[in-house]
Amino acid sequence: MVSRVVLGAWLLLVAIVARAELVVEVTQGVTEPTPVAVVPFEWNGGSEIEDVAQIISNDLGRSGFFKTMPRANMLSNPYRQDQVFYRDWRISGNDYLVIGRLEPQPDGQVRVTAELFDVLQERRVWGQVVNGTPANMRDVAHYLADQIFEELTGIKGAFSTRIVYVTADSLGAGSFRYRLQMADSDGARPRTILESKEPILSPSWSRDASKLAYVSFESGRPSIYIQHLATGQRQRIQSFKGLNGAPAWSPSGDKLAVVLSKDGNPEIYVLTLATGQLDRVTRHYGIDTEPTWSPDGQSLVFTSDRGGRPQIYSLNLQSRDLKRLTFEGVSNSRGRMTQDGRFLTMVHQDSEGFHIAVQDLKDGRLDILTNSRLDESPTIAPNGSIILYATKKGGRGVLAGVSLDGNVRFTMPSSSGDVREPAWSPYLQ
Amino acid sequence: MRVTNTVKAVSLACAVAWLAGCSSPSTTPDVTDATGSGAGAGAGGANSTGANTGGGISGSGIGGSVDVANLQTVFYFDFDQFSVRSDSLADLEAHAQYLATNPAAVVRLEGHADERGTREYNMALGERRAKAVERFLAINGVDMSRVETISYGEEKPAMLGSDEGSLGQNRRVELKYTSR
Known part of the structure; x- marks a missing residue:
């Protein structure tokens, strides 16, 4: 698939073919x-x-x-x-x-x-x-x-899927070049789908894998954009005063959960794309952010520091029942659920640092899967087999993978730049 | 002014210490607080304006003249905290004074976080830091319409390292005049 970026006169963005290829090294296997x-x-x-x-x-x-x-x-x-x-x-x-x-x-x-x-x-x-x-x-x-x-x-394969991620190259003097890249699930054939001198973060796939939502600072402020992957066509959908962040597509594809601070405080809203209607779903003076949808679309799972430290909560959109999901360690944040709704992966903080953990939502059991100290942005393969995440190796950001049982590990070192914010696509249609 | 005053204060402290026969004047972390109260009165520090006209911004008004070019413009925060530290207060007050006496001046407050913690949470934390500074300026008489805030979270680190020194440099609010 060839992706094109539509250049607006007010944008300084170019699409180029990236040289940086991710190389997969399996570092540990199952017994x-x-x-x-x-x-x-x-x-x-x-x-x-x-x-x-x-x-x-x-x-x-x-x-x-x-x-x-x-x-x-x-x-x-x-x-x-x-x-x-x-x-x-x-x-x-x-x-x-x-x-x-x-x-x-x-x-x-x-x-x-x-x-x-x-x-x-x-x-x-x-x-x-x-x-x-x-x-x-x-x-x-x-x-x-x-x-x-x-x-x-007996498990559906997920090799014919894609990953997107963000790379940042330091240009010196506090300036960076940010790229939103898309590659095959094995890291091959990377291509740049957006490039900017201002930050790009939080890419999120639509369920049909045809679109991405992400945050870009290209206008000088954080705004949420939707980009159609087949055509490269993009539109800016949210740019309120303050934060415009953490977009998350609903399973039905017609809504985005977003974080806005337009009312003075980071809160989670549900935006209906067709009508532009915004429904505020959290009301708390704490930080509410990083929403993700439960696979049935009934609930939003999000990070909040309303209890003091960041923890993950689930909010039923119908009943507005709020349930705290995580309790262990110093903090837990940025949850993502498996497609069967059974497991929640997250960034788990303990006294050593930030690790990737997975919680069985049936019995509450939490397993810490990684022992490196700056792990973040977990994303799950659509068949639930592997979690891809961002970590640091030799002072540089790289992507790494771990199976949900913790038995398989691999790293995807990139030949250049600082790699972060992976998002694994759904099954391609 | 801060630097000048600090240097003066430290020099003075050293001189006093030397005169008093004290051999260890290495208490610099607290010296900044000691000079804080001198910020307003120390407007005499503006005499360096002449030498600094290149990038210097100076204003004079009812409250006396303030040379913002010599003020600290990066304000640091403790880990996972968003309260303005005491070592930031003196210069922030001086910025507030400048803004109060220069109606055309507008500032942009850019909040940042270190790399620890998740990116969107850090985006929120950076905003809290920028807003804490904004609130401090407001309390000191600055019209909120003259202050703009933005958070970059952990996306624009000042230092690339993961050591505590670098992380401390990254937890910051940068104050930038977009109009003087």
């Missing part, structure tokens, strides 16, 4: 991941093409559910079922095997065939043929990885 070998796919089309097998292998490995076999250890390189010698893969300890081939088509397209074998039962369990252009082989690879992941785990 019993399933061993799988993804063999390099056959390709005799001549020109260089994406390494589809490697992308699939990386996706599966990063999910934490699988241990992938390094190519150097492979005893053979089968492309077709009749070339598979199960014994080779059994003695090297693999439970599953993925093979495939890329074939150039007369119309310039590439036909990709992938097959999955159960090594122990010695049978083919799945196979699929997909056509694509040479330019979208990464999409094809993520799609195939999603299918294999679902076949083996």
Whole structure:
């Protein structure tokens, strides 16, 4: 997808292709991941093409559910079922095997065939043929990885999704260049969708993944914008005196929860996009901010320091019943819920610093998932498998991931800039 | 004026200490408070105006002349706090005096937070800090229409480090004259 930024005369924004690529390093895996070998796919089309097998292998490995076999250890390189010698893969300890081939088509397209074998039962369990252009082989690879992941785990794959994040490069003398970037879920193919010399923060995806809402200071004041990803078209929707922040799309897509301080104090409002109607939903002299919607759209979960320190509360929009959700540690803030509504991830502060934690809303159990001290902005993959968050490494902001059970960890170091504010897209339509 | 006064006060304190035979005059953190009361009376410090006309803003009015060019324009805050610190009061009073005597002057107060804590919460905290300074100016007779506030949260750090020194420099309100 190509994104364009519409330039207003009053904006000093440019769309450029970013050089900074995120590189995924898996730093820890689950105790019993399933061993799988993804063999390099056959390709005799001549020109260089994406390494589809490697992308699939990386996706599966990063999910934490699988241990992938390094190519150097492979005893053979089968492309077709009749070339598979199960014994080779059994003695090297693999439970599953993925093979495939890329074939150039007369119309310039590439036909990709992938097959999955159960090594122990010695049978083919799945196979699929997909056509694509040479330019979208990464999409094809993520799609195939999603299918294999679902076949083996029963969980819908989320590799064919995107992440957005903000980078800041110091230009010296207290000045920065801020970029809103979008990349594949593995950090590949980053592209800049907004660039400004004033801060950009709090990107939020619409549920259909077609739009982003975010805060930009480009006019000299914080304003909330909506940007259509397909066209790059953008509109400024809120710019009251004071704070205009923390936009959060409702599951139905017709409303935004926002934070405004126009009445003197940071409060949460629900904006109906079609009519512009604003409903104030909090009334407290404390700081109320960082709203997020429950998956059923019935409640807003938000951060408030009304009890002294920031804690997370849930407000039912119908009954206006308010419930405090978090109690442990020094403070808890910026909650995000899994799509099934069962888990709440948050920034948990203890005496050591700020960590990512997850709370089971059924029994209240809180698990602290990270031990670094400046972790923030957790965002959950749409299938609930991985939390992506921002942390500091070597004095620079980087993105990192952790599974909800804390067993899988990876970092996505960027080759340049300070990376923060990740937001994982919903499933793409 | 602050700097001048502080230097004078410290010099004077040193001289007095030396005369008194005291060998350890290193109590600088409290010296600023001691000079606070001298801010108004110390308008004599404005005699440096002539030397500073380049970036100098000076005004004279009923309350006497104030040279805001020599005043502190960055005011620091304690962690997770938004109350104006006592070491900010003297210069803020002098800014208030300048604003009161120069009807065309307008200030912009930019609130900032350090990197600890979440970004939108820090946006709110930065606003609270800017508003605390705004309130202080209002109490000291400044018309609120002449004061504009904005929060940048933790998005525009003055220092990039994560050490306590850098963090302390980042918890601040910057006072900027948009019109004099």
